[in-house]
Amino acid sequence: MARTKKKLPSLNASSMADISFLLLTFFLLVSSMDTDSGLARRLPPPPQDEENLQEMKIQKRNLLVILVNANNETMVRSEEGTEWYSNQDELLGKGGKTALKDKVIEFVLNTNNSELLPIVTEKEFDAPIGVVPVTEQHVVSLQNDATTSYKTYIAVQNELVRAYNELRQAGAKKYFNNDYENLLEPQQKLIQELYPQKISEAEPKNFSRGDN
Amino acid sequence: MPELNTSSMPDLVFAILFFFMVTTTMRSEELMVKIKLPSATEVQKLEKKSLVTYINIGPPTDAKFGTGTQMQLNDKFAEVEDIQDYIAQEKSSMSESDQQLMTVSIKADEDTRMSYISDVKQALRKAYALKISYSSRKAEN
Numbered sequence: 001m002a003r004t005k006k007k008l009p010s011l012n013a014s015s016m017a018d019i020s021f022l023l024l025t026f027f028l029l030v031s032s033m034d035t036d037s038g039l040a041r042r043l044p045p046p047p048q049d050e051e052n053l054q055e056m057k058i059q060k061r062n063l064l065v066i067l068v069n070a071n072n073e074t075m076v077r078s079e080e081g082t083e084w085y086s087n088q089d090e091l092l093g094k095g096g097k098t099a100l101k102d103k104v105i106e107f108v109l110n111t112n113n114s115e116l117l118p119i120v121t122e123k124e125f126d127a128p129i130g131v132v133p134v135t136e137q138h139v140v141s142l143q144n145d146a147t148t149s150y151k152t153y154i155a156v157q158n159e160l161v162r163a164y165n166e167l168r169q170a171g172a173k174k175y176f177n178n179d180y181e182n183l184l185e186p187q188q189k190l191i192q193e194l195y196p197q198k199i200s201e202a203e204p205k206n207f208s209r210g211d212n
Numbered sequence: 213m214p215e216l217n218t219s220s221m222p223d224l225v226f227a228i229l230f231f232f233m234v235t236t237t238m239r240s241e242e243l244m245v246k247i248k249l250p251s252a253t254e255v256q257k258l259e260k261k262s263l264v265t266y267i268n269i270g271p272p273t274d275a276k277f278g279t280g281t282q283m284q285l286n287d288k289f290a291e292v293e294d295i296q297d298y299i300a301q302e303k304s305s306m307s308e309s310d311q312q313l314m315t316v317s318i319k320a321d322e323d324t325r326m327s328y329i330s331d332v333k334q335a336l337r338k339a340y341a342l343k344i345s346y347s348s349r350k351a352e353n
Contacts, residue, residue, distance in 0.1 A: 017218070023229050035258065043343075149325065150326060151250045152305050
């Protein structure tokens, strides 16, 4: 046995490591592992001619208008009142202002069934949620000036998404006693139905009627 | 001194090599615009790369193209009007079931004016590319 083993010519594989290292370096260099991330949105389909004529009627109490002007200041207006945010820190609630996300959450929930906030209706959901009051018709309308900077626009968008994420997180805790991100897909769907993102960023002119 | 047995070294290296071969996506295009993405905290990852189409917006890296906002589709500068053709072309290269899931990632510089972004959005609506994503960096609060 020992004799036959000795006779076997051994392949010199010492350069194998070098070759594979070379390949490895090549792939290291050309690969880009960065996955793109961002704020996902769904645009409304292009307006049809008849639809264009039809005015979209939204009751004023159901509408939260967020305007970002050319100086990158933000104005939030609902039936309840108007709030100005002059910079990004104030959007986050620094400097004694109510944070934008809290304003949106208050608007979406309308827990006290206020006359000035969206109409609350009872709606039935699948178990375990059951029949709960929701503000089905609320719309958050985001409008911007032509010279608004993209940076501020994204900052405001981010706060809106944050508000909805907090609502969903609270819903997940309440009904499933778990974090939203740990829920199963049908459970997440259910929570999304409970708090659908209703952010409108279509052509601003559709909403300018809310002015008066 | 006893010699270290390195015979398993190629195997190890091959294992890493295969990992990189599988996860890699070749860098397909050279960016010709400078993009500093805006930062956001609530970002979501874009799942399937093959379904994502990119639109790059920003000032050109090469000064000879000026300093105004430019848009890059694939590997050349384009105008807003070209978006529809671009989207149609990208869509036709996908299977029919994937076309529904196509996402357009808008990679725009944070100093871009919103009028430009709005024009792009309107063009995307006309092209029925309704799923979009505002590409942004993940920031910690």
